[in-house]
Amino acid sequence: xxxxxxxxxxxxxxxxxxxxxxxxxxxxxxxxxxxLVERADDIxxxxxxxxxxxxxxxxxxxxxxxxxxxxARVAAMADGLRQLAALSDPIGDVVRGSTLANGLELRQVRVxxxxxxxxxxxxxxxxxxxxxxCLKSGNAVLLRGSSSAASSNAxxxxxxxxxxxxxxxxxxxxxxxxxxTRDSVKELMRARGLVDVLIPRGGASLIxxxxxxxxxxxxxxxxxxxxxxxDEDADLEKALAIVMNSKTQRLSTCNTAESLLVHSSIADSxxxxxxxxxxxxxxxxxxxxxxxxxxxxxxxxxxxxWGTEYLSADISAAVVDTLExxxxxxxxxxxxxxxxxxxxxxxxxxxxxxxxxxxAVMVNASTRFTDGGEFGFGAEIGISTQxxxxxxxMGLPELTSTKYIVTGSGHTRR
Amino acid sequence: xxxxxxxxxxxxxxxxxxxxxxxxxxxxxxxxxxxLVERADDIxxxxxxxxxxxxxxxxxxxxxxxxxxxxARVAAMADGLRQLAALSDPIGDVVRGSTLANGLELRQVRVxxxxxxxxxxxxxxxxxxxxxxCLKSGNAVLLRGSSSAASSNAxxxxxxxxxxxxxxxxxxxxxxxxxxTRDSVKELMRARGLVDVLIPRGGASLIxxxxxxxxxxxxxxxxxxxxxxxDEDADLEKALAIVMNSKTQRLSTCNTAESLLVHSSIADSxxxxxxxxxxxxxxxxxxxxxxxxxxxxxxxxxxxxWGTEYLSADISAAVVDTLExxxxxxxxxxxxxxxxxxxxxxxxxxxxxxxxxxxAVMVNASTRFTDGGEFGFGAEIGISTQxxxxxxxMGLPELTSTKYIVTGSGHTRR
Numbered sequence: 001x002x003x004x005x006x007x008x009x010x011x012x013x014x015x016x017x018x019x020x021x022x023x024x025x026x027x028x029x030x031x032x033x034x035x036l037v038e039r040a041d042d043i044x045x046x047x048x049x050x051x052x053x054x055x056x057x058x059x060x061x062x063x064x065x066x067x068x069x070x071x072a073r074v075a076a077m078a079d080g081l082r083q084l085a086a087l088s089d090p091i092g093d094v095v096r097g098s099t100l101a102n103g104l105e106l107r108q109v110r111v112x113x114x115x116x117x118x119x120x121x122x123x124x125x126x127x128x129x130x131x132x133x134c135l136k137s138g139n140a141v142l143l144r145g146s147s148s149a150a151s152s153n154a155x156x157x158x159x160x161x162x163x164x165x166x167x168x169x170x171x172x173x174x175x176x177x178x179x180x181t182r183d184s185v186k187e188l189m190r191a192r193g194l195v196d197v198l199i200p201r202g203g204a205s206l207i208x209x210x211x212x213x214x215x216x217x218x219x220x221x222x223x224x225x226x227x228x229x230x231d232e233d234a235d236l237e238k239a240l241a242i243v244m245n246s247k248t249q250r251l252s253t254c255n256t257a258e259s260l261l262v263h264s265s266i267a268d269s270x271x272x273x274x275x276x277x278x279x280x281x282x283x284x285x286x287x288x289x290x291x292x293x294x295x296x297x298x299x300x301x302x303x304x305x306w307g308t309e310y311l312s313a314d315i316s317a318a319v320v321d322t323l324e325x326x327x328x329x330x331x332x333x334x335x336x337x338x339x340x341x342x343x344x345x346x347x348x349x350x351x352x353x354x355x356x357x358x359x360a361v362m363v364n365a366s367t368r369f370t371d372g373g374e375f376g377f378g379a380e381i382g383i384s385t386q387x388x389x390x391x392x393x394m395g396l397p398e399l400t401s402t403k404y405i406v407t408g409s410g411h412t413r414r
Numbered sequence: 415x416x417x418x419x420x421x422x423x424x425x426x427x428x429x430x431x432x433x434x435x436x437x438x439x440x441x442x443x444x445x446x447x448x449x450l451v452e453r454a455d456d457i458x459x460x461x462x463x464x465x466x467x468x469x470x471x472x473x474x475x476x477x478x479x480x481x482x483x484x485x486a487r488v489a490a491m492a493d494g495l496r497q498l499a500a501l502s503d504p505i506g507d508v509v510r511g512s513t514l515a516n517g518l519e520l521r522q523v524r525v526x527x528x529x530x531x532x533x534x535x536x537x538x539x540x541x542x543x544x545x546x547x548c549l550k551s552g553n554a555v556l557l558r559g560s561s562s563a564a565s566s567n568a569x570x571x572x573x574x575x576x577x578x579x580x581x582x583x584x585x586x587x588x589x590x591x592x593x594x595t596r597d598s599v600k601e602l603m604r605a606r607g608l609v610d611v612l613i614p615r616g617g618a619s620l621i622x623x624x625x626x627x628x629x630x631x632x633x634x635x636x637x638x639x640x641x642x643x644x645d646e647d648a649d650l651e652k653a654l655a656i657v658m659n660s661k662t663q664r665l666s667t668c669n670t671a672e673s674l675l676v677h678s679s680i681a682d683s684x685x686x687x688x689x690x691x692x693x694x695x696x697x698x699x700x701x702x703x704x705x706x707x708x709x710x711x712x713x714x715x716x717x718x719x720w721g722t723e724y725l726s727a728d729i730s731a732a733v734v735d736t737l738e739x740x741x742x743x744x745x746x747x748x749x750x751x752x753x754x755x756x757x758x759x760x761x762x763x764x765x766x767x768x769x770x771x772x773x774a775v776m777v778n779a780s781t782r783f784t785d786g787g788e789f790g791f792g793a794e795i796g797i798s799t800q801x802x803x804x805x806x807x808m809g810l811p812e813l814t815s816t817k818y819i820v821t822g823s824g825h826t827r828r
Contacts, residue, residue: 015745019768100790104779113801114771192625196801211606215626217802238824245826331429353819354433357528365518365822374827375818376514387527387610387815388631389803401801404789405767408779410652412659413788 003187006175007115007142007194013170014114014140020169022089025136028167029085032135033078035163036128036156040074046155047124054148066123069152077128077156080379084132087378090397091138105407110400112138113196117188118381119144119210121202124152131160131174133381137399140173142195144188147179189214196401201382204309219390221382224254224337225309226367229326229352231343232263236270238364239342243274245366246340248281252311254383255338255370259306260317261326264290267319271295275317283313290319306333323348327355336385338362338370359385359392417601420589421529421556421608427584428528428554434583436503439550442581443499446549447492449577450542450570454488460569461538468562480537483566491542491570494793498546501792504811505552519821524814526552527610531602532795533558533624535616538566545574545588547795551813554587556609558602561593603628610815615796618723633804635796638668638751639723640781643740643766645757646677650684652778653756657688659780660754662695666725668797669752669784673720674731675740678704681733685709689731697727704733720747737762741769750799752776752784773799773806 017025036043047069054064096108116139118130127145134141145153157176165171177184188195192215200210204223211218228246230239246257262270271294278285279297286305287298298317305316306329320326330339340362341352353361360370370393372380377395384390390398431439450457461483468478510522530553532544541559548555559567571590579585591598602609606629614624618637625632642660644653660671676684685708689699693711700719701712712731719730720743734740744753754776755766767775774784784807786794791809798804804812 015769015771018771098790100788104783106789108806111771212629217631217800219802235824241824241826249827349821355429357429357432357525358817360818360820363819363821365820365825366827368827369518369820369822369825370818374514375520376512386631388633391815392522392818401805403772404774404784404806405777406774406779406783407763407777408783410649410655411779411783412655413663413780413782 003142003177003184004191004194006177007188007191009172010115010140010142010175011194013172014112016170017135017140017173018091018112018114018138020138022091024167024169025089025138026085028135028164028169029081029132031167032128032132032160032163033081035159036074036078036081039159040071043074043152043155043159044069044071047152049151050149059148067149067152069124073125077125080125080129081132084136084379087136087396089136090400093397095402102411103408104411107405108402109405110397111403113399113401115140115142115195116399117142117144117191117195117198117216119185119188119198119200119202119206121146121206122149124149124156126201127153127156128160130381131157133379133396133399135164135173136379137396139399140175142175142177142188144177144184145179150179153179186213189216192216199382219382219384219394220386221384222254223309223335223385224256224383225259225307225333225335226255226257226338226340227259227261227330227334228257228340228342228367229261229320229330230263230266230270231323231341231345231348232265233345233348234263234266234270234342235344236266236273239270240274240277242340242342242364242366244277244281246368247278247283247315249366249368251313253368254309255367256311257340257367258308258310258315259333260315261320261329262291262317263323263326264319264321267294271319278315283315286314286316288318291317309335323351327352330356334358337383338367340365340367359383417556417591417598418605418608420591421602421605423586424529424554424556424589425608427586428526430584431549431554431587432505432526432528432552434552436505438581438583439503439552440499442549442578442583443495443546445581446542446546446574446577447495447499449573450488450492450495453573454485457488457566457569457573458483458485461566463565464563473562481563481566483538487539491539494539494543495546498550498793501550501810503550504814507811509816516825517822518825521819522816523819524811525817527813527815529554529556529609530813531556531558531605531609531612531630533599533602533612533614533616533620535560535620536563538563538570540615541567541570541590542574544795545571547793547810547813549578549587550793551810553813554589556589556591556602558591558598559593564593567593600627603630606630613796633796633798633808634800635798636668637723637749637799638670638797639673639721639747639749640669640671640752640754641673641675641744641748642671642754642756642781643675643734643744644677644680644684645737645755645759645762646679647759647762648677648680648684648756649758650680650687653684654688654691656754656756656778656780658691658695660782661692661697661729663780663782665727667782668723669781670725671754671781672722672724672729673747674729675734675743676705676731677737677740678733678735681708685733692729697729700728700730702732705731723749737765741766744770748772751797752781754779754781773797
């Protein structure tokens with residue numbers, strides 16, 4: 001079946017799904033969870049096919065570990081679906097309401113988008129997560145996963161579709177697209193009118209391709225060249241803890257810090273400390289000449305370093321003479337994801353928070369907090385780095401649109 | 415100067431504009447209004463050049479009237495700016511806020527987009543409107559108007575920029591792009607990174623081009639193939655008033671009704687009335703065979719009629735046997751702008767409102783009410799027919815994004 005045919009099926013299913021009650025959707029989510037657990041052996045067996053293909057292709061052991069499913073990992077997927085069932089339903093929320101001067105009653109109500117396309121790489125658990133989040137928010141979903149997880153994804157989607165149908169909702173609201181060819185991505189990007197929004201989740205090159213080529217509206221996610229700026233009025237103990245946590249708590253996430261900016265007036269006291277601790281943690285510091293004055297462990301930073309999202313045990317570091325210089329640097333190299341300031345100064349933190357153009361600004365807190373779970377959203381489909389529609393972690397409300405319902409009694413306009 | 419250079423200037427100006435207070439922005443708006451009035455003679459003189467060019471090009475008198483500026487029309491533009499000054503400022507509004515379990519304080523705050531591009535046709539008053547709305551919402555604006563209004567727009571923008579600078583805000587936050595070549599539209603559509611959002615206002619073909627070719631995120635506006643569905647339980651007097659108002663109150667607006675659907679059980683009583691009244695008002699009814707049974711004045715509707723936004727004294731009309739048939743018809747031919755139902759039945763109106771996929775659903779009210787002014791928004795930059803970011807009339811808040819500001823005291827993630 002072609003992508004357009006699957007998209008048309010999804011659109012058909014989305015009409016009924018949009019009208020489903022929360023009780024119906026939650027019943028489907030719980031059924032999906034139960035069936036995943038019951039069918040865990042089949043899913044693990046299907047996963048073994050992907051693992052075997054990956055080994056034959058000489059994928060790294062860390063890649064294979066990301067791909068691998070165990071009964072425990074399947075159970076975790078099921079738990080994720082049960083947690084979604086417990087979240088409140090954004091559909092039908094009245095966002096704005098008033099009675100106009102002429103007596104017309106105006107309500108702006110949350111409605112599903114309709115059909116959401118998700119292009120993702122890597123872990124097969126995203127398949128269940130994305131399907132669940134879309135179902136809870138009343139959207140049909142077209143899933144275009146990684147070819148490396150094709151067999152696992154097929155098994156998971158088969159179980160989920162059957163479970164949805166068991167509870168009376170349309171199975172066609174969950175569609176798995178062919179992942180063996182790039183054509184399915186191309187067709188998806190051109191399915192304007194059938195697909196309401198496309199969310200690419202993955203590396204920078206995937207996101208760039210989708211943003212540039214899609215005629216379907218896109219929500220850009222995830223590229224994070226995040227900075228920590230340590231101000232002249234920073235508490236250096238907090239600064240050290242925040243830099244270390246932002247860089248090393250997990251290396252390969254989009255909210256990991258990739259660049260450190262230190263005010264020149266505290267460089268002498270702070271840089272030796274932080275370089276030593278970063279180096280001890282196995283992080284290579286790529287520094288400008290002033291940073292390199294403090295340690296032979298620092299390697300020279302090239303122009304490319306400032307714009308690099310390492311996703312590895314590397315960090316770029318520069319000394320800046322003013323808060324304005326830090327802002328200029330971030331304006332030039334930042335990706336609008338998360339920028340942090342460490343400072344005890346009200347003036348500095350207020351100015352930084354007001355002037356930095358990013359989805360999230362951390363004041364005396366680790367960049368790692370930009371996350372739907374940490375923000376208390378309960379579920380996250382990705383972190384938007386664009387300004388349109390959603391910015392920052394996207395939970396269930398960010399997967400909705402709105403509709404005005406205007407009620408009169410024969411009202412006409414003068 | 416190239417579009418990219420102008421966009422870069424606008425981006426530079428947008429940084430200071432984003433940090434401007436409401437008082438500063440309102441002072442600029444009032445100065446802009448005063449200066450327009452003071453310079454009205456110069457603006458009218460510049461307009462005379464456009465009028466003369468239009469006459470030489472044999473533009474219709476109605477087009478020329480749309481283009482023409484008088485001191486009274488300039489004064490109306492100034493009044494629009496004064497009204498904007500009186501509206502509350504969306505920037506800085508806290509959209510969501512909480513204290514997380516770990517004590518982090520989370521605030522989601524409205525911020526400007528940064529740089530907004532507006533491509534528009536026709537009337538030069540849009541120039542002042544759009545500049546004012548963008549300024550009030552803290553956005554720099556790139557204005558790409560119609561070549562037919564080039565001289566008028568240049569005069570208006572010159573006055574506005576000077577007025578902005580007089581009050582200490584950056585004049586570069588208002589930029590007029592070259593309207594004599596299509597290249598400026600193309601460059602604007604490719605200025606991703608410099609321009610945050612593009613809003614095309616104009617005919618269907620302009621909007622289609624921008625939507626398909628722009629790499630800058632687009633908010634689609636305005637195409638409205640709006641239906642009025644007269645249900646079997648309609649009050650026929652209300653139905654007649656609503657159809658007439660929806661179709662004839664103004665012919666060429668996007669919220670004008672272009673198609674009439676009548677339930678078969680009331681066709682006998684309603685269609686003769688409405689056809690007679692529409693015909694008397696000079697409207698040509700393009701009907702399906704069942705509608706044509708009622709009057710020789712009805713011309714045959716072709717398949718193309720159902721999908722046509724006439725913007726003229728024409729309406730398509732069909733008889734449907736059920737509410738579901740009406741919904742199917744609207745799903746197939748509607749553009750997601752405004753759809754109306756006339757019915758006294760709670761069941762029918764609830765089902766229609768829930769199932770119709772449009773920016774606005776009118777229940778016993780004219781389609782003409784889908785309008786920022788009518789909704790009480792005070793200002794409108796257009797009516798979005800897309801689901802991403804903004805749907806329906808877009809006021810000041812719809813010209814903003816948000817930013818999370820997260821404040822801690824040295825918080826790190828476990």
